[in-house]
Amino acid sequence: MKIKRFLMSNAVPILFAFLCIAGIRLSGTPIATILSDVVNRFDRNILLVLSLIIPVTCGLGMNFGIVLGAMCGQMGLVFVTLMNLTGMTAILAAALIGLVTAVICGILAGKLLNRTKGQEMITSMIVGYFSNGIYQFIFLFLIGGVIHISHKIILSGGVGIKNTIDLSHLQYSLDNLKIFGLGGKVDVFTGIIFFAVFFAACMTISALRNRKFDRNYIIRTAICAVFVVASLIMTGQERFMMAKMLIRIPIPSFLLVTFFCWLITWFMKTKLGQDMRAIGHDRDVALASGIKVDQTRIIAVVISTVLAAWGQIMFYQNLGTVDAYYGHEKVGTFCVAAILIGGASVKKANIGHAILGTILFHLLYNVSPLASQKLFNDSMVGGYFRMTICYGVIAVALMLHVWESRNSGLKEKRGEKKSGKPAKAL
């Protein structure tokens, strides 16, 4: 019975895990090669996916408007390139520019979403498209057209910036950052040992502070220990040599991601976070109990936008070339699809969903062209297949959400109140 319930509630991730396994088998590519690519993609995308969590908790649904944040991040990267900054300085400056612009954009988007309560998802989607137009206008015409700058990334006509911007001056500067001579990119086994020890240490410290050594703590520490031992054994063996050579784990970036995960968990326990949860649960009750609903919703959108801006900076510091005009366009769709594949819904999303979803989505994203190359002798079919999956997953998840909220609405006898009003269709 318990197993059945587990399977039912995690049907989506399990289904996609099977799809991924089938894809890996069909593609016939060594697992090490695939995993090395997935680690890279995970590094690029995880922060963007994490930025979706807080709006969901606040009852805003999936924030397709993270496109806005992604644009702010890209704006930061373009400006630091124009200023000829390099390395970590460039990344920090870009993050700062991204922060400022994202806060402004987030406030504006939040105000707009407050005017369209109940239709936030579609509004945030159109906000994304609309701001894409403004963004293109700024970088195609204002830069060079109104503000005259001469730089190698400006088009030869002197107006607008180039389609692709080379970021070799800051590529990997976060991934390869060394703290006290430690860090940078390490091979997979060292990485696992590092993080296992790190998590064990964190848990021990927190257990010492609370003076609580319960069963969960022991199990978790034991799992860490198992990982350490397994990695120590595997690292010396011949057959894992390829994995050791190919898969490189960027420790600073993953530490940063861990930090953000912790920050989100911590934030959810603060007064503000609890208010958000209350609003997500029932807006009317939250308002009645004296929570400033509109203001809190704006804060949720701002946080999401800022995280997305930083996420986009992380994305491009790993990738190394900015697709200046189209790089942000599909961010919303991809990230929402990823977190949904991880098992999240429009009402509920957590860090676990984000991490699992990012891994599964990018695994599928990676193997489907390879598999279709083998099956149909053409990689395009796989490309279309993954796009179909991406959009299909979102459509199905949204439909499920509407069905569920309708059924629960009827059960709670709130159906009468709702059907009394003419159906607002948009």
Add this chain to the structure above:
Amino acid sequence: MSVVRRKIREFGMPRIIIIAFILLILVGALLEGQDMATLISDSLVRVGQNMLMALAMLPTILVGAGLNMGIAIGIVSGILGGLISVELGLVGWGGLMFGILLAICAGTVGGFIYSLLLNRVRGSEMLIGNYLGSTVVYLMCMFWFAAPFKNPTIIWPMGGKGVRTTIPVSDFFEKVLNRFLMFKIGRVTIPTGLFLFVFLVCFLVYLFTKSRTGMILRTVGNNPSYAAMSGIHINKARIIGITLSTVLAAIGINVYAQSYGFYQTYEGPLTMAFTPMAAILLGGATMKNVKIRHAVIGTFLIQTLLTTALPVCNQLFPESNLSEVFRIIISNGIILYALTQAGGDRR
């Protein structure tokens, strides 16, 4: 003063802004010495070829399902119909009409399934319609890839398999409608046939909205609880409205293709929904009230704007796509404005 203000509000702020924009661009075109006759002729053709798409938004608003963001379903059905006609090698009027006939059939099937899905998600039709539309576009991408077409115009020249990304209809039925009874006033060309056909369809839809079924659809959209109480089958009415919308889009893409000269397959239909949506909203449609003239006026305004903006922008900023950027900003801005006007729960 208050009368003026009321008149302005009735006329609608977005329309005033857009008309001012068009005038500005026309003045710019005159100053630049653009060929005004060509500009006007081009605008007329563009208005005609895009009007049916905007009209396709009408039935869904009528039944209270909002703008049809899944219009891509109708578009791919239409392309499928048109391509079968091309595959059979039919030319001229016969080819186009057969294509439209097949498009209507395919659109009915596609629209029926789509409406069944949308009936279960009342209240979120736009959002879900958008993702359903995109899903179908990508499903069809896989279909185009493996489609059993044989005509060399349709398939790639090499490999002999798979549909091309653009299929020219120049040897089949290009501009059949546009050329019918075409005449010139001065140097301005009037595509009479195109407008005759488009207005015929508009008139048929008008008759439909005035018929008993049309009235039922309007009641369902305006006041669903009243409709339910007076014994109207709401789901049935919504199925009719959404299917009609899909069929209109399917006809629309064929009219578009015969005028434009190409069918665009694969990811082409993905972004086609936004301009027609903006058009009907600009024409004055709201989520509660929609008329045929909203689609006509809106298409006229937005397509004139986009057509005239193109050469003027190119003159100002050569080698750029400023007009494309304009299209994105204007159409999404109008949709966004309409969303905020429709208003959510105030609290």
